[in-house]
Amino acid sequence: MSDVLTLIEQPDSKLVADLHPSPNIEPRLRGLTPSILILHYTGLECVERSLDVLSRPDCKVSCHYVIDEDGRIIQMVAEEMRAWHAGVSSWHAETDINSSSIGIEIQNPGHNGGYPDFPPEQMRAVTALCQDIIARHGIAAERVLAHSDVAPGRKIDPGEKFDWPGLARAGVGHWVEPMAVDPGDRGFSGRKQGPEILAAQELLARYGYGIEPTGIYSERMKTVLSAFQLHFRPARVDGRLDLSTFATLRRLVETLPEAATS
Ligand SMILES: [Zn+2]
Incomplete structure (x- = not known):
């Protein structure tokens, strides 16, 4: 055609x-x-x-x-x-x-x-x-x-x-200053499941990422967290749910335009 x-x-x-x-x-x-x-x-x-x-x-x-x-x-x-x-x-x-x-x-x-x-x-x-x-x-x-x-x-x-x-x-894109990375911060990466894992998955999905909130830290979650870090927390891209990643993600979702008006 x-x-x-x-x-x-x-x-x-x-x-x-x-x-x-x-x-x-x-x-x-x-x-x-x-x-x-x-x-x-x-x-x-x-x-x-x-x-x-x-x-x-x-x-x-x-x-x-x-x-x-x-x-x-x-x-x-x-x-x-x-x-x-x-x-x-x-x-x-x-x-x-x-x-x-x-x-x-x-x-x-x-x-x-x-x-x-x-x-x-x-x-x-x-x-x-x-x-x-x-x-x-x-x-x-x-x-x-x-x-x-x-x-x-x-x-x-x-x-x-x-x-x-x-x-x-310059007015292009949505950005919040990422929370500093503490080299000793292992966050929730050692846990296979839990409320923090589920909360992070819900935040990622709410932002737009292709992830199903299951509460389980899966290979898919590691992959999506790495994608999130590549864009929004580039100081360390490892797919771990550390405290800096979690806080940056939370702040990002909180500052979505619809979140600010609701
Ligand atoms: Zn490309």
């Missing part, structure tokens, strides 16, 4: 420097419109390779925007179309994240490529593009997410080095 789909011809944002159309697109399903913004790293060695992979029909992946290390913004898919960046994923009850999101791929070779810092000029472009997309689509702060948030265990991008607090200072 790709013959009926139109490749991008006009950028959606004035911040776009170049177009590199990807044919890996389809209409958004069930009439969904963008209400989530997903940030990724490319995990590939250079932007040329990323653009190639994200536009080759046999690769079956794509995204709306790529941001190079120098801050250059390239649009590949029109925002009205469904791009293929999230894969198997979920947030709250939604499992078709591709239909309900816009995806930005940030050029960085990732953990398997030495995981260099995100340069300041690149982060300035990320910030500006996020602000632009959020304003045009009315995307809520708590719906600006990492790929790892919607696909725990399967994805770890953009990773623990990503400057979420800097984005939050």
Whole structure:
């Protein structure tokens, strides 16, 4: 059916420097419109390779925007179309994240490529593009997410080095200052089950993570806690329910807009 789909011809944002159309697109399903913004790293060695992979029909992946290390913004898919960046994923009850999101791929070779810092000029472009997309689509702060948030265990991008607090200072995303990590804090990690485990699972699920509150510290809980830490408590990513993780999670849920008004 790709013959009926139109490749991008006009950028959606004035911040776009170049177009590199990807044919890996389809209409958004069930009439969904963008209400989530997903940030990724490319995990590939250079932007040329990323653009190639994200536009080759046999690769079956794509995204709306790529941001190079120098801050250059390239649009590949029109925002009205469904791009293929999230894969198997979920947030709250939604499992078709591709239909309900816009995806930005940030050029960085990732953990398997030495995981260099995100340069300041690149982060300035990320910030500006996020602000632009959020304003045009009315995307809520708590719906600006990492790929790892919607696909725990399967994805770890953009990773623990990503400057979420800097984005939050610019009005992008939901953030609370993480509680300091005490090296001796083993928290509740030694327990297989208990009220603290259940409470943390309920908080994770309420925030949007794909986890069933069972009260049992399972492999899945370790995976989801690691995803939470990658985004919100990056000082130690180990999947343990320590006191810092628990307190940061609680504070995050307490500061959700709907929690503040209820
Ligand atoms: Zn990703």
